[in-house]
Amino acid sequence: MLSPLVHDDPQTLGHYRLIARLGSGGMGTVYLGRSQRGRTVALKTLHPEFAAQREFRTRFQLEVDAARVIGGHHGAEVVDADALAETPWMATEYVLGLPLDDLVTVCGPLPGAATRAAGARLCGALAQLHGSHVVHRDLKPSNILITAQGPKIIDFGIARAAGDDRLTRTGAAAGTPAFMSPEQATGQEHTPAGDIFALAGVLVFASSGHGPFGTGQTADLLYRVRYSQPDLSQVPDELVGALERCLAKEPQERPTVQELGRHLGGIAGKFEDFLPDPVLAEILRRCGVAWEVPPPRLPAPPLGDSAPAPPEAARSVGRLHLTRRRALILGGGATLAAAAATGGAWALFRPDGASAAKQAPSPSSGKGAATAPKPNWQRRFGGESLQPAMTGDYVAVVRDGRLTTVDMEGEDAGTNRNVQDEPLVTDRGHFYGVSDELILHRVNAKTAAFGESVADLNDLELRDLNVHGPILIGAYKGTVVVQGMPKRGPDDTLKRHLVALDTETGKIRWRDKTEMGAKVAAAVRGTLILVDDIGRIWAIDMAKGKVTWSRKFDLLMDAGSSVGVDPDGHIYLGLDEIFALRVSDGKTIWRFGKGRSLQAPPGQKSKPYYGTPLYKKGIVYFLEPGTGVVALDARTGKLRWEAEAGWAVEVPPGAVPAAGDQYLYFPSRGSRLVTAFDLKTRAVKWVYIDPDKVLGPPTLMPHHGSHQLVVATDRRVLALPLK
Structure with missing residues (x-):
């Protein structure tokens, strides 16, 4: 989507x-440009x-070379390039x-x-590369860009000749964890078999809506890539x-790209014939963006101020008014009419940046549900996924190696391009983040700039x-906790x-070892509660750095997301039962759910939580799941009430709810983004419907x-308004 040029863009x-601007990431910016004869191009820069x-210029030249190798049939044809220019x-x-x-x-x-x-054609693209x-x-x-003629592979920023590892360096991007091969995740050579592994992950995503190893922080994803079996429960049986x-852990056990191509091929017809009508309509809608009136260039900020945020109208694409003439230019009136007749018209005429709140309640939202409120403000970000955090009056968003802070009016406060692509942690009104040089900094919430190291x-x-340095997993009362693996020792440990x-002195307060990747689930009364992916939960005395107790449950937990806490020294676990534990000694004080029936979502084969x-x-x-909203007495665990x-x-088990004075807010995935539940009437008040159909549940942060x-x-x- 188009964004305005800023004052210092060439x-x-x-x-x-x-x-x-078409987009901007940690390494460079992509622009929409036109030649003197009117040819429209995408221009990628550093x-x-x-x-x-020099190292990055060399990488850029290699990217140009790789893009030329794949050509215009399987990729975006290179029209021109200058890797030696000032930019x-x-x-x-x-x-x-x-x-x-x-x-x-x-x-x-x-x-x-x-x-x-799509897979058969992508095999052809990889065969050409390999x-x-x-x-x-x-x-x-x-x-991967989907066009009516077929998929195209783009972005060869870290592509290289097979066996060439001369350009690796500490902190450099080495791939995307959710789609890495096991050998790439451990720093070994990434051969063509590694591309096969990644292609299989892409096809799992295309057919099911999620990657083969789920979502989460880098450490969790890389562990699953190496040791867990892929989730193919929603993939069509024939695939x-x-x-x-293709997803075998050992490279030699995977098929070649030619073998996979033969398995996926054998279906005759044009590629567009396989695409659903809404997809074709969305492609057509986006085709018109390049011919819209471009947004005006943003002026230089006043002296001493940070760059102003783009006006809301300029942050997204202008309205797509498809005249009859433009419709013919984009593919003919028949195509436009067909898209509208098949239900794709919403995609053609819905303006970007329009309110996502449905103006009528969802059929499943509950009887008497009111219209969802419109957002007070909203900001759309480019990149793979957002890593949000909140402290004070600012929200910090990390994506693609860039940190942006936003105030409570939705305006940009500051930007920082030198951060690790991991979430920030917060403590005592401060953000803490790690630079590309692996320096832990206190971050200025207003400007996003690094403060003192x-x-x-x-x-x-x-x-x-072997991919990143240590990552931040939590902070509490002047202590930041980082996690990593020893640089020396067996690779399979x-x-x-x-x-x-210590956030004041930088000195080590204590160390602990854990078998798996851990997350901070709660911090209360001087005790840090940690959870890992295999059902272990343990407590560490923050002052002494000693493990005071640990427990192991026979169920996998969404580490850090299935745990609730109260200020009186208790934690609550959402597993196949609800457990209430004392923070002081980890003892169960009550449990709820034995003998009750839990219902799994349609198509889910795993046990419901x-x-x-x-x-x-x-x-x-x-x-x-299967009943609805349940309320228990926190002291005794006795049922107070339940509402259908x-x-x-x-709602996935790991989705963390939030509370206002009157409503409870439950996040979900898909189109049902947030459900507001009225505690007085014990019924749904409204449902906020999101046309983006997000893959995972959103993060809710009450301010x-x-x-x-x-x-x-x-x-x-x-x-959204908080009540």
């Missing part, structure tokens, strides 16, 4: 006049700080299509036949066998599966080190000072 690159480094740039054709991740978000997963057709001894190394949904082979994490001699650092418990004024609230809610089965519920999805942040 006027031209080579022979091309810049029209607008940020100045990277252009000044290195590459001009490619402007592809009339949309990224696969956007397609699935807007239109839902592809049917089996469409997935096979035949020239080039491996992509970062194949993922956002790097399961082939994708299982707290500690050099390189001194801890920790790594994380599962031991992780937890290191607590209770929702994440929420404590509020002496009562513990949670969702029981069929939609409760749609009581402004009476707003800040909602962060994988693509945007918005604020």
Whole structure:
């Protein structure tokens, strides 16, 4: 989507006049440009700080070379490039299509036949690359554009010749964890078999709406990639066998790209014939963006101020008014009419940035549900996924190596490009983050700038599966906890080190070891509660750094998300039962749910769990799939009341609810983004419907000072009234 040029963007690159921004990431910016003869192109550039480094210029030249190898049939044709210019740039054709991740978000997963057709053509693209001894190394949904003629592979930023590891360095991007191969996750050579593994992950995503190893933080994803079996429960049966082979942990057990192509092929017809009508309509809608009136260039900020945020109207694409003439230019009136007749008209005429709140309640929202309120403000971000955090009056969003802070009016406060692509942690009104040089900093919430350094994490001699340095997992009362694996020792060790650092002195307060990746689930009364992915929960005395107790449950937990806490020294677990534990010794004080029937969502084969418990004024609230909203006495665990809610089965167990004075707010995935439940009437008050159909549940962050519920999805942040 188009964004306005900023004051210091160049006027031209080579022979091309810049029209607008198409996107910007941690490494560079992509512009929409036009030649003097009117040819429209996409221009990719490097940020100045990277252009000044020879290594990154070399990488950029390799990307240009790889893009030329794949050509215009399987990729975006390279029109021109200059890797030696002051601002290195590459001009490619402007592809009339949309990224696969956007397609699935807007239109839902592809049917089996469409997935096979896309997979067969992507095998042809990889065969062309591998035949020239080039491996992509970062194949993922956002790097695949879906057009009516077929898929195209883009973004060869870390592609290189097979066996060439000369350009690896500490902190450099090495791929995307959710779609990495096991060998890439451990720093080994990424061969063509690694691209096969990633392609299988892409096809799982295309056909099911989620990756084969779920979502989460980098450490969790990399562990699952190495040791867990892929989730193929929602993949069409005819694809399961082939994708299982492609996702084998050992490279030699995977099929070649030619073998996979033969398995997926054998379906005749044009690619567009396999695409559902809403997909074709969305492609057509996006084709018109390049011919819209471009947004005006933003002026320079006043002296001493940070760059102003784009006006709301300029942050997204202008309204798409398709005249009859423009419709003919984009593909003919018959195509436009067909899209409207098949129900795709909403995608053609819905303006970008329009309110996502449905003006009528969802059929499943509950009787008497009112119209959802419109957001007070909303911000859409580019990149793969958002990593949100809140402290004071600011929300911090990390995506693609860039940190942006937003105030409670939805305006940009500041930007920082030198951060690790991991969530920030908060403590005592401060953000803490890690720079690309692995320095732990206190972050200025208003400007997003790094303040004083707290500690050099390189001194801890920790790594994380050979890909990143140690990551932040929590903070509490002047202590930041980081996690990583020892740099020395067997590569197959599962031991992780937890290191607590004093935020004033940077000194190590204590160390602990855990078998699996851990997360901070709660902090109360001087005790840190940690949970890992295999059902272990334990407590650490923050002052002494000693484990005071630990327990193991026979169920996998969504670490840090299935735990509720109260200020009186109790935690509540949402598993196959609700458990209340004492923080002081870990003893169970009550449990609820034995003998009650839990209902699994349609199509889910795994055992259903209770929702994440929420404590509020002496009562513990949670969702029981199959029943609805349940309220228990926090002291005794006795049932206070329960309210029927069929939609409760749609809410994933790890979705963390929030509370206002009058309403409970339950996040979900898909179109039902937030459900407001009125505690007085014990009924749904309203449902906020999101047309983006997010893949995972949003993060809910109540801001009581402004009476707003800040909602962060994988693509945007918005604020709803909090009551």
